[in-house]
Amino acid sequence: MLLEQAFHALPEILCGSRYPGQDYEAGVVTALTMAVLQELNGRNVPNPLSCIQGERLYDDNGFASISGALRYLRADLVLDTGPLKVANKRLGEQYGWRHQNWLEAKFFRVRNKPTNKAAPTASLLADLLRLATLVPERPGRASLSGRYLLHIYDQPPANYISSRRNKNRNGKGGSRAWVKPVTAPGAQEILINDLDKEPDTIRSIIGSMGKLSLKLSVTNIVLEPRSASSAASGAVYWCILTRIDRVECADGAQRFTIGANRAVAEDNAGDYDSIRAQVARGLGEVPEAEQEKPEDPAITPDHDPGASEEQDDAPPTAVE
Numbered sequence: 001m002l003l004e005q006a007f008h009a010l011p012e013i014l015c016g017s018r019y020p021g022q023d024y025e026a027g028v029v030t031a032l033t034m035a036v037l038q039e040l041n042g043r044n045v046p047n048p049l050s051c052i053q054g055e056r057l058y059d060d061n062g063f064a065s066i067s068g069a070l071r072y073l074r075a076d077l078v079l080d081t082g083p084l085k086v087a088n089k090r091l092g093e094q095y096g097w098r099h100q101n102w103l104e105a106k107f108f109r110v111r112n113k114p115t116n117k118a119a120p121t122a123s124l125l126a127d128l129l130r131l132a133t134l135v136p137e138r139p140g141r142a143s144l145s146g147r148y149l150l151h152i153y154d155q156p157p158a159n160y161i162s163s164r165r166n167k168n169r170n171g172k173g174g175s176r177a178w179v180k181p182v183t184a185p186g187a188q189e190i191l192i193n194d195l196d197k198e199p200d201t202i203r204s205i206i207g208s209m210g211k212l213s214l215k216l217s218v219t220n221i222v223l224e225p226r227s228a229s230s231a232a233s234g235a236v237y238w239c240i241l242t243r244i245d246r247v248e249c250a251d252g253a254q255r256f257t258i259g260a261n262r263a264v265a266e267d268n269a270g271d272y273d274s275i276r277a278q279v280a281r282g283l284g285e286v287p288e289a290e291q292e293k294p295e296d297p298a299i300t301p302d303h304d305p306g307a308s309e310e311q312d313d314a315p316p317t318a319v320e
Contacts (some may be wrong), residue, residue, distance in 0.1 A: 001091075002081050002150055004221060006035035007241045010152070011223055014237050025107040026150055029054070029076050032105070037078060043084060056102070058134040062293060063280030066208075072290050073134060073280055077103040093261050096219065096243050098146030102135050105150040108160045109235075117162040121179075122205035124151060124161060126283065128178070128192065129206060130239050132214050132247050133279040139272050142243045142262040147244035149182075154235050156228055157183045171197025178216075183240055191215055207284035210251065212275070217246035217260065228312055263271040 013031045033052055034036070040048035047156045055201035056078040062070035079101040091097035104127040108120050131147040153160055163179040170238065181188035195209040222245075247258040254275055256266040 001037050001097055001101065002036060002084070003032075003094060003146075004241065004243070004260055005040050006032060007150070007221060007239070008223065009035040009038070009103070009237045011013065013238065014239075015234070025076075025105055026151070028107045029103075029105050031080070032103075032150065034076060036215070043074070045083050045251070051083060053078045053080075057294070058130070059136065063277060066281055069291070070293065071280065071283075071286055072293055073130065073286065074290060075102045075130070075135075076105045079103070082226060096245055096260075098262075099144045100208075101125045101146035101148060101171065102131060103148040103150060104131055105152075107152050108157075109152075109154045117160060118199070118201040120160040120200040121162050121176075122198075122284075124149075124182070125178070125192070125202070126206045128182070128216070129209070129212075129283070130192075130243055132216060133249060136168050137258065137264045137272060139256065139264045139266045141264060141268075143258055143264050144262075147247075149242040149244070151182075151240050151242070153238040157238055157240070165194075165198060167199075169197035169201070170199060179182070181220075182219070187216050187221060189215070190218055191203050203284060207282040209279065209282055212249070212279065213250045215248040216244055219245055220245045221234075249275055251278060311318055 003110045007193065010028075010031065014028075015036065033054065037048055040051060045051065053075045054077055058073045058075060060070045065071045081097070081101065087097050090237055103227065106120075106124055106127060127149055132147060135145045135147060137143055137145065151157075161183070162181050163176050165174050165176055167173040171194070174197070177191045177193075181190045190202060192214040194210055195203075195206065198206065221241045223239040225238070227236075246260045247256075253270040254267070255274060256272040258264050258266070264272070
């Protein structure tokens with residue numbers, strides 16, 4: 001819940017006096033990181049910088065692309081809340097507390113009204129796909145990972161994200177059921193399907209996902225201005241933090257689930273790893289930096305022989 005607390009500082013950081021203006025996604029991630037650092041300092045967490053890792057690899061060894069070349073896909077931010085030592089079953093199952101919190105961010109900002117919604121719609125969808133499928137898990141063990149999507153807009157989100165799919169050579173038109181729930185406040189249910197019917201402008205970013213479908217239970221925290229008019233007082237922002245609480249993912253006969261109670265299950269052995277590899281392989285455009293192996297990849301706790309394992313990753317049991 002530390003990310004939720006830090007998130008509430010963003011309107012002040014983005015609009016307050018004596019703060020530099022932010023024009024890029026990296027600036028927003030940095031702003032959130034500094035807000036997280038303040039929260040950690042306020043709790044007297046020893047060596048708080050060790051809890052924060054930017055540009056964390058989803059897999060240290062990379063994923064194979066359609067061409068066969070490796071791609072090193074990364075999350076914008078990972079926050080380790082284990083050192084706070086406050087986690088228990090009630091926090092985890094009822095309030096979404098997790099030890100390792102993976103975050104992707106999107107910052108939609110233009111001076112004038114957007115003329116093309118395809119790119120922002122696809123990029124937001126691609127981050128949902130990444131968070132739902134690429135975060136490392138071990139079926140049969142309790143998940144330690146939280147999944148967050150930070151999306152910020154300088155206009156109402158509907159100006160950027162299209163809820164309608166036009167008829168195209170890949171399929172008939174229809175609605176994108178996931179768009180409205182991902183921007184509405186509170187608990188929401190999201191359905192992502194018919195990805196093979198998306199137009200080429202969308203598929204160039206999300207890639208070839210075949211029959212992949214997702215059902216997500218999410219909790220959205222929405223901070224929005226009282227008025228959409230910003231001409232007189234400067235830019236204002238719609239800030240949304242989406243926490244994914246439950247994942248049900250299927251691709252043909254393959255299927256896995258990650259429950260709100262942290263249980264990770266698959267219908268058949270290998271389904272989770274197979275779907276994860278297929279999504280990573282099928283993703284469309286990725287930044288150039290994700291096409292090259294880092295020269296000195298950070299050692300994660302799972303791979304550090306000197307790290308102690310204090311987090312409970314046993315299979316979840318019934319609530320007491």
